[in-house]
Every structure is written in C-alpha cells, then in structure tokens.
Amino acid sequence: MSSATSASQPIAYFHPTRWGDQFLEFTPLDKATQLEKVQEVEHLKEEVRKELLARVANVNKQLELLNFVDAIERLGLAYYLEKEIEEALLQVYETYHDQCDKDDLYHVSTRFRILRQHGYHVSCDVFKKFKNDQGGLDDCILNDTRGILSLYEASHVRIHGDDILDEAIAFTTTHLKLIVDKLSSPLAEQVVHALHQPLHLGFVRLESKHYIGFYEQDASHNKTLLNLAKLDFNLLQLLHRKELQDIDSWWKDLYSKAPFARDRLVEAHFWILGCYYEPKYCRARQILIKLFMIVEVFDDIFDAYGSHEILKLFVEAVHRWDYSYVAQLPEYFNSVYQVLLETLDGFEKELAEEGRSYGVQIYKEQFYRGCKAWLREAGWLKKKYTPKYDEYLEASIVSIGQIQGIIGSYLGITEPIATKEDFEWVCQDPMPKVVEASLMIIRLLNDIASTKIEQDSRDHVVSSVQCYMKETGITDEQHVYQVLEKKVEDAWKDLNQGMLRPYSIPKPLLDRIINLARAPEIFYKGRTDGFTIVNQIIQDKIASLLFEPIPI
Missing domain, CATH: 1.10.600.10 (Farnesyl Diphosphate Synthase)
Known part of the structure; x- marks a missing residue:
C-alpha cells in the first residue's frame, strides 16, 4: 500500500467473509431438467391464472378472491400475474366500504393492507367498528388472534393521520407478545415471526420463503399455488x-x-x-x-x-x-x-x-x-x-x-x-x-x-x-x-x-x-x-x- 497513507489515520478491522467460496459450489440444472421445470411452471402458472380470473368473475365471493390474492402475493408469485391482480384489486377497491362493513377483523385488515400496498388511499375508519365505547378494542375480538395478527400487519402501512392505526400497532404488539406462549402451532410460529419481522418491512422473497412453510401447514391450502411457489x-x-x-x-x-x-x-x-x-x-x-x-x-x-x-x-x-x-x-x-x-x-x-x-x-x-x-x-x-x-x-x-x-x-x-x-x-x-x-x-x-x-x-x-x-x-x-x-x-x-x-x-x-x-x-x-x-x-x-x- 502507498506510503501516502497517513500514519495517524484510524485503521478499521473488518472480519473476513463468512462464506468462503461455498456459493460457487453448486451444479446448475442440466438443460433437459431446466426445460422440464420451466414447462411445469408455465402449466401451474396458467392454472393459477384461471383460478384467479374465475374468482374475479364471481362477484358474490369476494372473500375468496381476497384470500387468493393475498396467498399469491405472500407466496412470492405476484410477478407472474400483475395485470390480473390489478384487475382483481380494482373490484375489491370499488366495493371497499360495503364489504368492510360486514366483514370480520381478519378480512377488513387484510383488505386494507393489500389495497394500501397497491397504492389505494383507502380509509382506516373501517376499523372504528371494532372499538368499544371507551375507545379501546372491543372484547369480542380479543380472542380472535388471527384477526389481531392481521391488524398488526395492516398497521405497518399507516400514514400520518392514521391515529387509529397508531393505537392498533401498540395494542396488537403488546397483546401478541402476551399470548404468544399460549398459542398452538402453526399460529404461534406465525406470530413469533411477525413480531420479529413485520411483513411490510421485510424482503418480499425472504418473507415468501417463510410463508410457504406456514401455508403448507394450512389444511385449506391450494395445492396448485403451493406447488408453483x-x-x-x-x-x-x-x-x-x-x-x-x-x-x-x-x-x-x-x-x-x-x-x-x-x-x-x-x-x-x-x-x-x-x-x-x-x-x-x-x-x-x-x-x-x-x-x-x-x-x-x-x-x-x-x-x-x-x-x-x-x-x-x-x-x-x-x-x-x-x-x-x-x-x-x-x-x-x-x-x-x-x-x-x-x-x-x-x-x-x-x-x-x-x-x-x-x-x-x-x-x-x-x-x-x-x-x-x-x-x-x-x-x-x-x-x-x-x-x-x-x-x-x-x-x-x-x-x-x-x-x-x-x-x-x-x-x-x-x-x-x-x-x-x-x-x-x-x-x-x-x-x-x-x-x-x-x-x-x-x-x-x-x-x-x-x-x-x-x-x-x-x-x-x-x-x-x-x-x-x-x-x-x-x-x-x-x-x-x-x-x-x-x-x-x-x-x-x-x-x-x-x-x-x-x-x-x-x-x-x-x-x-x-x-x-x-x-x-x-x-x-x-x-x-x-x-x-x-x-x-x-x-x-x-x-x-x-x-x-x-x-x-
């Protein structure tokens, strides 16, 4: 190194790479296997697209559509179906208030989060119906852990003026920490992970890897979606x-x-x-x-x-x-x-x-x-x-x-x-x-x-x-x-x-x-x-x- 370095300069020590050359030690798929896998992806992708469009066409079952879009996105597959998802979410947006008025905490929170993440400036006033006369969350939802977890995730897309979400993130964080040890699998693991890494603040691909494991344990999972993911x-x-x-x-x-x-x-x-x-x-x-x-x-x-x-x-x-x-x-x-x-x-x-x-x-x-x-x-x-x-x-x-x-x-x-x-x-x-x-x-x-x-x-x-x-x-x-x-x-x-x-x-x-x-x-x-x-x-x-x- 040049003698021009000043002897008075602080010298930092950085530890060597943790990985060595291990990332170079892998064998790519041969061409025939690669082609077979790609063709399988195309087949599964088309099946998922058809299922999504069928749900868009059935306007009377919007919760199914909402849950399907949420699964697609959380499994890391949204990039395959960007146009179709936008079409689906436009329908969800146009009936936002009517649907939120009759839905439970889980679905109101999920709908709110997804629409906000797609740029729709939907109101957080839809959460007011879950508050009691004293301004806190109603007792009837305290046992709805799935709904509270969904509200926790939704709270992270808040903007200035979303006071109810400021309250919600404080409450849900405290509540989930208090009950997590009493939950059974796989909900317990989902709560632990969410408290460590809120969905909205995480890497899409890393979060999809976690969610694939959770989704597989859900008895109602869609096999085509899971296999594609x-x-x-x-x-x-x-x-x-x-x-x-x-x-x-x-x-x-x-x-x-x-x-x-x-x-x-x-x-x-x-x-x-x-x-x-x-x-x-x-x-x-x-x-x-x-x-x-x-x-x-x-x-x-x-x-x-x-x-x-x-x-x-x-x-x-x-x-x-x-x-x-x-x-x-x-x-x-x-x-x-x-x-x-x-x-x-x-x-x-x-x-x-x-x-x-x-x-x-x-x-x-x-x-x-x-x-x-x-x-x-x-x-x-x-x-x-x-x-x-x-x-x-x-x-x-x-x-x-x-x-x-x-x-x-x-x-x-x-x-x-x-x-x-x-x-x-x-x-x-x-x-x-x-x-x-x-x-x-x-x-x-x-x-x-x-x-x-x-x-x-x-x-x-x-x-x-x-x-x-x-x-x-x-x-x-x-x-x-x-x-x-x-x-x-x-x-x-x-x-x-x-x-x-x-x-x-x-x-x-x-x-x-x-x-x-x-x-x-x-x-x-x-x-x-x-x-x-x-x-x-x-x-x-x-x-x-x-x-x-x-x-x-």
Whole structure:
C-alpha cells in the first residue's frame, strides 16, 4: 500500500467473509431438467391464472378472491400475474366500504393492507367498528388472534393521520407478545415471526420463503399455488446463485486492490435481492451489484483511511472524471478509482446504444455528491467537530449511499425504462418526501446500529446519536435511540404516503425506493450492524434465501 497513507489515520478491522467460496459450489440444472421445470411452471402458472380470473368473475365471493390474492402475493408469485391482480384489486377497491362493513377483523385488515400496498388511499375508519365505547378494542375480538395478527400487519402501512392505526400497532404488539406462549402451532410460529419481522418491512422473497412453510401447514391450502411457489422459489434460487457466481471474479479483482475493505459480496447480493428478485431484473441486478460494491469500498476508504488532503484530491478526481488523475492518487486510491471510471464508462457505452446514457451521467453526479458529503464528514472528524443534528443529516443522508442505490437500481430496468425526467424527479432539490424518507430510514437505523462500536473501537465521525445528545443535552443513550426510532417510524409514514396513487413516477420505480428502505430493517435489526459484523441471524436469512432449496 502507498506510503501516502497517513500514519495517524484510524485503521478499521473488518472480519473476513463468512462464506468462503461455498456459493460457487453448486451444479446448475442440466438443460433437459431446466426445460422440464420451466414447462411445469408455465402449466401451474396458467392454472393459477384461471383460478384467479374465475374468482374475479364471481362477484358474490369476494372473500375468496381476497384470500387468493393475498396467498399469491405472500407466496412470492405476484410477478407472474400483475395485470390480473390489478384487475382483481380494482373490484375489491370499488366495493371497499360495503364489504368492510360486514366483514370480520381478519378480512377488513387484510383488505386494507393489500389495497394500501397497491397504492389505494383507502380509509382506516373501517376499523372504528371494532372499538368499544371507551375507545379501546372491543372484547369480542380479543380472542380472535388471527384477526389481531392481521391488524398488526395492516398497521405497518399507516400514514400520518392514521391515529387509529397508531393505537392498533401498540395494542396488537403488546397483546401478541402476551399470548404468544399460549398459542398452538402453526399460529404461534406465525406470530413469533411477525413480531420479529413485520411483513411490510421485510424482503418480499425472504418473507415468501417463510410463508410457504406456514401455508403448507394450512389444511385449506391450494395445492396448485403451493406447488408453483415451491418450484418457483427453487428455480429462482438457482438463478440468484448463478448471478453471484458470475460476479465473483470481478469482485475478487476489485477486492485485491482494496483488501482493507469489507468483503461482503454475498451480503450485498442478498441486499439487492431485496430491491428486486424477479428474473426480468437480472440485468439490473448485475449493474447494481457492481455499483454497490464500489460504493462500499469507497465508503470504507473515506471512513477509515487516507488523510483529509488526499480525500480532497480524490473528490476533485471524481469531479473531473479523468483517467489522467489516476497517477496523482495513492496506490490504494488510484486502482479503485480506475475501476470506478472503467465500470461507469462501460455502463454508459452500453446504455448509449439504447439511447439512455443519461442515467449514468446522473449517477455520476450523485456519486460526486456522495463523495463531497464523505469529505465534509472527514472534515468534521479532523476538527473534532460535532455538528447540529440537522446539519449532520444534511450531509449524512447523502453519504449513506441510498440515493446512489436508488439511481443505480434504475439503470438496468427495461420494464418500464426510467426516463431522464424520472431520474431528475428522484434527484430534485428539495428531495421528494418519499425519497427523503427512504434515505432517513437507512441513515438513522445505521447510526443506531453502528455508533457504539465505531466510537469505541476507533476515531470515527460522529453520528446522529452524538449530534442529538449534544444539541439536546440528553445523556441517556438508550433514550436517544428511542427518539431516533420514532423518527424512523415517522419516515415510514412518509414513505407509505409517497407510495399512494397518483404516482409521481412509474410504480416499478417507486418500488425500488421502498424496497431499498427495507434492507436496513433487516440488517440493522436489534440495534446491531449485521452488514459490517455479520451475525448468525443474518447468515441464517442469507442461507435460507440463497443456499437452502425447498424440499418438494
């Protein structure tokens, strides 16, 4: 490594990858078996489509339709039937109040959650009928555990002003915790899982893996749906493993140039599968994983290496985007800088052939913006300066890399193609509320999870925790965590609001914004940084999604 590294700089130690090369050790299906499986999927998919359309046609049995759509979505199969599901939900929406007036808590909650998740601004007043004269939930529903669990899940799609859902999430959480030990299987396991990972805050694919197990234990399950879900999961798992295998040599080459960085390729791939897992986004994932790993390496450089003066030189190099600057940077900077240039220029050339290189140009601008934010934070560290909370957030919600992740996630999407106006809408100043909320969620959860270990182990720029404590005079760190977690809850309300119709940009692009906000809810759960220090819980989730097929 270059002698240009300042000896006074803090050196971080990141543990090696937990995975070794085990993700490379798999045998793909032979062509004949692959074809057979794909044909079986097509057959089952058509059977499910016919069943769904039959339920849409039978307007007198809407509960059957609602339950069928819910099962399709929770089993991870919605991407096969997007048009048909929209048709079904339009029917559900048009009879919303009439149906809710006569339905039980389970179905009112399920209908509300699904319609909200599909952008319909339906009223939460439908839950008032379950309240007693004192304003609490009526005694008649206290024994309806299935209904209370459904209400708990529905409460997570709340927006500002949904006061009844604020009350509901507090009540249902407390109530489910009190009764969970008295429940029998499989409802007990469903409650335990929901309390750990609310459906709305989880990765679609990971939640579908859990739900397949629960659904199979339901005596009334639809066998066609279940068989399709299992087969689909296993086939996609092979695709996702192949993608990981394909990127491995590229990452090893980059990592050899920056061996001080976090070796987290598998975790990053898991993170990106939370953004989009469907086969049609394969190319988009191939692009985003490279951008993700480059940002991670630069984040580690800015976080723990290089003098403030060298960082300034590097930021200028990014601004100029000039290969001639390579020679002016220390070895550990110039080699990674060259990878950055080559990778982005390669994407730009590739997308120029499709008439949409504008996306890469905008990504470059946002990467430069992130570098300036990193440099600003490095200046705070050099001066031992603790900024005001709002001043801190101004830089740190950009430095966290989420805005770059959102823009990067659009580059490879072809259904629909993100227009220049779509990119500009995301990047506008001031930020759209839905974008700002996504950035705020990852920033605050990252700070809560990592601040103690970063501050205790080495010199590190202050986080929102220290900024808030200094500004308010609060000395109880646990109390500050609770304050910031309340701000995360409020950000989710903003995010949920931004996902309602009419959409500001196409729904598939908005979905990336909310899906990328779900990743910190998984990696930073329990106030621990499961990305930097990969714990057993995160390893188990990754193994479940990537390495453990479902027995058929």
